[in-house]
Amino acid sequence: MNKKNITVWGARFKQKTSDLFQNSGTSIDIDKRLYNEDIKASIIHVKMLSKQKIISIKNAKNIIEGLKKIHKEIKNNKFKFQKKYEDIHLNIEKRLFEIIGKDAGYMHTARSRNDQVITDFKLWMLTATKEIIFEINSLIKTIIIKTNKNLNVIMPGLTHLKNAQPIYFSHYLLACVEMFNRDKKRFISNLDNLYENPLGVAALSGTSYKIDRFYTTKHLGFKKPTNNSIDTVSDRDFALDFLSSSAICSLHISRISEELIIWNSDAFKMINLSDKILTGSSIMPQKKNPDPLELLRGKSGTSFGNLNAMLTILKGLPLSYFKDMQDDKEIVFNTFDNIKKCIKILNEVIRNIKPNKIRMLNLAGEGFTTATDFADYLVQKKKISFRNAYKLSAKLVDYAEGKKKRLDQLKIEELKKIKSDLGIEALKVLNVTNSVNSKRSFGGTSLYNVKKMLKKYKKEFNA
Numbered sequence: 001m002n003k004k005n006i007t008v009w010g011a012r013f014k015q016k017t018s019d020l021f022q023n024s025g026t027s028i029d030i031d032k033r034l035y036n037e038d039i040k041a042s043i044i045h046v047k048m049l050s051k052q053k054i055i056s057i058k059n060a061k062n063i064i065e066g067l068k069k070i071h072k073e074i075k076n077n078k079f080k081f082q083k084k085y086e087d088i089h090l091n092i093e094k095r096l097f098e099i100i101g102k103d104a105g106y107m108h109t110a111r112s113r114n115d116q117v118i119t120d121f122k123l124w125m126l127t128a129t130k131e132i133i134f135e136i137n138s139l140i141k142t143i144i145i146k147t148n149k150n151l152n153v154i155m156p157g158l159t160h161l162k163n164a165q166p167i168y169f170s171h172y173l174l175a176c177v178e179m180f181n182r183d184k185k186r187f188i189s190n191l192d193n194l195y196e197n198p199l200g201v202a203a204l205s206g207t208s209y210k211i212d213r214f215y216t217t218k219h220l221g222f223k224k225p226t227n228n229s230i231d232t233v234s235d236r237d238f239a240l241d242f243l244s245s246s247a248i249c250s251l252h253i254s255r256i257s258e259e260l261i262i263w264n265s266d267a268f269k270m271i272n273l274s275d276k277i278l279t280g281s282s283i284m285p286q287k288k289n290p291d292p293l294e295l296l297r298g299k300s301g302t303s304f305g306n307l308n309a310m311l312t313i314l315k316g317l318p319l320s321y322f323k324d325m326q327d328d329k330e331i332v333f334n335t336f337d338n339i340k341k342c343i344k345i346l347n348e349v350i351r352n353i354k355p356n357k358i359r360m361l362n363l364a365g366e367g368f369t370t371a372t373d374f375a376d377y378l379v380q381k382k383k384i385s386f387r388n389a390y391k392l393s394a395k396l397v398d399y400a401e402g403k404k405k406r407l408d409q410l411k412i413e414e415l416k417k418i419k420s421d422l423g424i425e426a427l428k429v430l431n432v433t434n435s436v437n438s439k440r441s442f443g444g445t446s447l448y449n450v451k452k453m454l455k456k457y458k459k460e461f462n463a
């Protein structure tokens with residue numbers, strides 16, 4: 001054997017790996033983040049090997065003690081990660097040899113780095129996914145509290161960014177709860193696949209040793225062993241699940257951020273943001289900019305990019321392991337760090353928003369927003385078809401526009417010009433408060449509905 005070849009596979013290699021490849025093929029800077037999971041999985045693996053009499057009890061004890069020492073070293077920043085040992089698995093194995101000597105050579109019995117890395121990664125992602133679920137929960141709670149404080153605030157509901165129909169601000173906030181609750185459910189359903197234990201499928205075909213995959217499943221906190229060794233080493237769907245759930249969640253964050261940026265603009269002035277979440281300009285002294293919201297909107301780009309990167313990496317790979325897959329961790333770690341931060345930032349932003357109630361109410365009545373209510377009134381009280389009522393209401397809007405009046409400023413005599421048998425109660429439907437509260441259909445904006453939904457969510461989220 002070439003003495004200079006320090007790799008575990010050095011036995012058949014006559015030349016040292018090129019420096020250029022070693023430096024680019026190494027993943028230790030990224031996957032050292034998996035050290036906790038790697039050591040935990042190795043300890044359970046070794047316990048299983050000794051229980052199955054594949055290695056001796058003494059041997060297993062030595063390995064486990066060594067691994068615990070390594071764990072301490074890494075935790076206390078005493079461990080020297082080395083690029084030449086490629087990844088976290090081999091860095092730890094090399095160090096184990098230094099600490100306990102040749103007994104270390106038994107640790108990798110009946111496994112491959114192919115199943116080892118997925119085991120570590122899935123364990124890490126179980127924790128990461130639960131952390132994201134926790135952050136989403138806390139964001140939802142914040143939104144629920146905001147809803148509770150602003151139950152009666154009326155604002156313009158927009159379509160095409162034009163005033164459409166009045167809505168309750170609280171109803172808008174509960175729409176955000178729906179979005180994030182779906183995100184939460186998506187992350188929760190990802191746990192199912194993550195709970196399948198890959199350990200023991202070895203390189204791709206399983207192993208001839210009498211291993212006990214049910215033992216490692218139980219002791220690593222998985223729920224069942226994976227069914228097929230080939231699929232197991234090929235599968236990165238769990239990473240895609242995480243990346244796509246994160247992409248959708250960041251899409252939601254981005255849309256809400258954009259909306260808040262618009263509401264905060266000088267043209268809209270519908271909300272005030274506290275100084276805590278604003279930044280100034282280096283040249284314009286008057287400026288207070290909503291930078292955190294722009295950051296949130298922008299970060300969705302990275303999140304979509306990461307999903308796309310992972311899909312592209314996998315799309316041409318035949319089944320089983322290829323080095324291409326090594327980049328999965330960098331991508332997932334990056335998305336995790338970003339999405340976690342973004343959810344926390346949005347949480348802080350929402351806590352620091354104040355609706356400008358008077359402005360919102362005024363805008364809610366701008367743009368003839370109760371024209372549909374008037375048409376609906378004619379259909380329901382005057383027994384005419386909706387299309388006919390629509391025409392009459394359009395006439396009323398034309399009239400009001402000509403007179404430069406809002407619909408709720410019209411007098412009964414003016415209404416009678418459109419339809420002579422209209423009584424004084426017809427004026428009521430032009431009022432925005434009456435409009436919102438008439439929307440009692442299930443899921444509609446009426447205060448009655450909002451209160452009912454809020455009650456349900458308060459209970460569900462303990463808010």
Ligand code: ARG
Pocket residue numbers: 027031087113114117321323325326327
């Ligand atoms: N560092 C590798 C990765 O993350 C571990 C698996 C290596 N397996 C192999 N056959 N080279 O993908």
